Amino acid sequence: MTEANGPTRNAFPGRDFQVTGAIPAGHSVDRLRGQHTDIERFDVVIVGGGQAGLATGYQLACRGIRFVIVDAHPRVGDTWGNRWDSLKLFTPARYVGLPGMPFPAPPHSFPSAAEVASYLEPYAREMKLPVRSEIRVDRVTPLGGEAKTGFLIYTSSGLLKADQMVIATGGYQKPNIPLFAEDLSPNILQLHSSEYRNPSQLREGPVLVVGASTSGAEIALEAAREHRTLLSGRHPGPIPFRIDGPLARLTFPLVWFMWNHAFAMTNPLGRRTRSYVRHRGGPLFRIKLADLEAANVDRVTLRTIGAQAGKPAVEDGRVLDVTNVIWCTGFRGDYG
Numbered sequence: 001m002t003e004a005n006g007p008t009r010n011a012f013p014g015r016d017f018q019v020t021g022a023i024p025a026g027h028s029v030d031r032l033r034g035q036h037t038d039i040e041r042f043d044v045v046i047v048g049g050g051q052a053g054l055a056t057g058y059q060l061a062c063r064g065i066r067f068v069i070v071d072a073h074p075r076v077g078d079t080w081g082n083r084w085d086s087l088k089l090f091t092p093a094r095y096v097g098l099p100g101m102p103f104p105a106p107p108h109s110f111p112s113a114a115e116v117a118s119y120l121e122p123y124a125r126e127m128k129l130p131v132r133s134e135i136r137v138d139r140v141t142p143l144g145g146e147a148k149t150g151f152l153i154y155t156s157s158g159l160l161k162a163d164q165m166v167i168a169t170g171g172y173q174k175p176n177i178p179l180f181a182e183d184l185s186p187n188i189l190q191l192h193s194s195e196y197r198n199p200s201q202l203r204e205g206p207v208l209v210v211g212a213s214t215s216g217a218e219i220a221l222e223a224a225r226e227h228r229t230l231l232s233g234r235h236p237g238p239i240p241f242r243i244d245g246p247l248a249r250l251t252f253p254l255v256w257f258m259w260n261h262a263f264a265m266t267n268p269l270g271r272r273t274r275s276y277v278r279h280r281g282g283p284l285f286r287i288k289l290a291d292l293e294a295a296n297v298d299r300v301t302l303r304t305i306g307a308q309a310g311k312p313a314v315e316d317g318r319v320l321d322v323t324n325v326i327w328c329t330g331f332r333g334d335y336g
């Protein structure tokens with residue numbers, strides 16, 4: 001029972017999805033239909049219907065657990081559908097599929113954001129996951145004091161009660177934009193990377209991309225086709241191979257293992273790495289310095305730290321005369 005509305009998007013015309021791990025009959029949450037009372041009760045409420053929420057839902061459904069997934073977006077996959085048009089994943093398709101339905105693309109190819117969006121919607125439908133779209137969870141309170149007998153969940157469409165909850169709201173909800181952005185002139189167009197779609201949004205004149213990690217480097221490369229483009233921020237360093245080259249096919253399984261085990265949040269190395277990446281940005285996955293140079297991106301390897309006379313200023317006091325600023329400065333955690 002996918003409760004999301006809207007027409008299905010399809011970035012895979014003519015290609016079928018292959019379901020390899022359907023949820024066993026009788027374990028489907030279809031049986032929850034018609035059970036609406038004033039406060040609906042579930043064993044588990046999952047907040048967030050992105051990859052993490054959907055994959056968790058699949059596992060709960062396989063075990064016959066009564067659950068629901070609530071998501072603020074109108075449609076499953078919207079997180080990806082709302083990213084910039086040319087965005088390609090840095091993870092190969094073989095790692096993008098969710099349990100029970102492989103991603104329908106060659107395993108070593110890199111799917112576009114649109115393809116991920118149009119995979120997630122049929123995934124939720126084929127797996128009969130009970131996703132309730134356009135419902136925002138605003139507040140959660142624990143029930144039963146010390147006895148800890150569950151949670152009361154305040155949503156934009158009423159109350160839910162759950163014995164347990166899974167918070168799968170991702171780390172990319174709230175843009176992190178420096179306060180001095182407010183002091184920039186209204187003549188400068190400002191976009192956060194989460195609002196950027198393509199160069200047609202930009203005003204005539206130079207572009208400053210702030211933040212030189214993967215998003216910043218990719219957007220700068222695209223902007224530089226039509227605008228003089230400056231990229232501000234420390235260089236985070238590239239990964240030591242081309243992700244679409246032959247070496248990557250050999251090394252990616254190792255990288256993936258390290259990522260999911262050695263750098264997992266369950267061990268100190270993972271926690272240290274995450275904190276480092278949060279503050280300094282992750283390495284460049286696809287783009288090398290040579291690519292930026294070849295595209296004439298002006299690498300200002302200093303941080304943008306303030307505004308002077310309505311214009312952005314960098315660490316050495318230089319003021320940059322630009323008509324566009326794209327903040328590729330990441331996101332902040334948001335648990336309400």
Ligand SMILES: Cc1cc2nc3c(=O)[nH]c(=O)nc-3n(C[C@H](O)[C@H](O)[C@H](O)COP(=O)(O)OP(=O)(O)OC[C@H]3O[C@@H](n4cnc5c(N)ncnc54)[C@H](O)[C@@H]3O)c2cc1C
Pocket residue numbers: 047048049050051052053070071072073079083087088089090091135136137138168169170171172173215336
């Ligand atoms: C530009 C960009 C490129 C990326 N590229 C890659 C890549 O190539 N490979 C990779 O592995 N990862 C990539 N990531 C990270 C990737 O987005 C995550 O790995 C993955 O999407 C996380 O899935 P998730 O389910 O945890 O969160 P999300 O996909 O963010 O889903 C969270 C969901 O929670 C919902 N939600 C949030 N708050 C509430 C609330 N209060 N009430 C109800 N619903 C709520 C949102 O609507 C959203 O649908 C990228 C991220 C960005 C920003």
